[in-house]
Amino acid sequence: MQGEHQKFMALALAEARQALALGEVPVGCVVIKDGLVAGRGHNRRETDGDPVAHAEILAIREAARNLNRWRLTGTTLYVTVEPCPMCAGAIVLARISRVVFGVMDPKGGAGGSCFNLLESPWTNHRVAVLSGIGETAARELMQEFFQRMR
Amino acid sequence: MQGEHQKFMALALAEARQALALGEVPVGCVVIKDGLVAGRGHNRRETDGDPVAHAEILAIREAARNLNRWRLTGTTLYVTVEPCPMCAGAIVLARISRVVFGVMDPKGGAGGSCFNLLESPWTNHRVAVLSGIGETAARELMQEFFQRMR
Numbered sequence: 001m002q003g004e005h006q007k008f009m010a011l012a013l014a015e016a017r018q019a020l021a022l023g024e025v026p027v028g029c030v031v032i033k034d035g036l037v038a039g040r041g042h043n044r045r046e047t048d049g050d051p052v053a054h055a056e057i058l059a060i061r062e063a064a065r066n067l068n069r070w071r072l073t074g075t076t077l078y079v080t081v082e083p084c085p086m087c088a089g090a091i092v093l094a095r096i097s098r099v100v101f102g103v104m105d106p107k108g109g110a111g112g113s114c115f116n117l118l119e120s121p122w123t124n125h126r127v128a129v130l131s132g133i134g135e136t137a138a139r140e141l142m143q144e145f146f147q148r149m150r
Numbered sequence: 151m152q153g154e155h156q157k158f159m160a161l162a163l164a165e166a167r168q169a170l171a172l173g174e175v176p177v178g179c180v181v182i183k184d185g186l187v188a189g190r191g192h193n194r195r196e197t198d199g200d201p202v203a204h205a206e207i208l209a210i211r212e213a214a215r216n217l218n219r220w221r222l223t224g225t226t227l228y229v230t231v232e233p234c235p236m237c238a239g240a241i242v243l244a245r246i247s248r249v250v251f252g253v254m255d256p257k258g259g260a261g262g263s264c265f266n267l268l269e270s271p272w273t274n275h276r277v278a279v280l281s282g283i284g285e286t287a288a289r290e291l292m293q294e295f296f297q298r299m300r
Contacts, residue, residue, distance in 0.1 A: 051244035086239025094201035
């Protein structure tokens with residue numbers, strides 16, 4: 001199981017590297033259903049000029065199109081960085097069953113750091129949360145981005 | 151000023167009625183910049199099969215396209231119902247200056263009811279919040295929807 005998490009997080013990290021190559025905050029995401037990639041995304045806010053184009057939103061929308069339903073029950077979302085409030089809200093609304101993330105975001109994370117929207121009872125849906133998978137690689141990508149910015 | 155709020159909320163209510171006509175939870179939204187409509191949207195989750203297709207997300211994305219920038223500073227967002235966590239997060243990320251909403255959502259509202267994400271310091275951006283504009287009409291639309299559902 002740990003090996004499976006590492007395998008899918010590696011795909012999310014590959015997405016994050018695509019964001020970095022675009023000069024975007026390097027966050028990547030995949031949505032997995034029955035061991036297959038249903039959706040993938042990387043942060044494209046600046047590139048697309050779209051304020052909601054976070055990795056998770058793009059991966060969730062792609063998964064909904066591919067699975068032909070907006071209820072993504074039975075899927076696991078892998079994201080390199082703890083989701084922000086918008087993305088945590090989207091994860092709950094999309095009925096995603098499990099979230100695996102890499103590095104915490106102490107400034108705005110909504111998977112337990114600043115807020116806990118994933119496990120908060122604002123809908124009947126509950127999301128299982130696992131963190132720390134691929135943490136070092138995810139953090140290094142973020143550090144590389146912020147060093148380039150200086 | 152109150153008259154201006156009523157005028158723009160009427161546009162959001164017209165969007166909400168379009169959602170109701172589609173059999174969607176009737177929530178409507180407009181984003182206003184310098185007295186003009188920059189973006190509009192109504193809930194289209196079922197219609198589009200898109201878990202993130204809430205009124206606010208669609209209106210924000212349209213405003214960003216029309217204004218050709220993802221930072222929507224200087225805009226006011228009118229929405230008939232208090233934003234959920236996803237939409238409140240999107241409002242903050244989009245740097246919207248002010249939110250005017252109609253009816254509170256005690257079950258999941260993130261504009262002060264369940265959560266206060268709009269005024270919470272998870273980014274440096276602050277949103278001014280005004281509620282109760284067009285409240286009766288917004289509530290009646292919601293009641294009509296839930297009566298039809300039964």
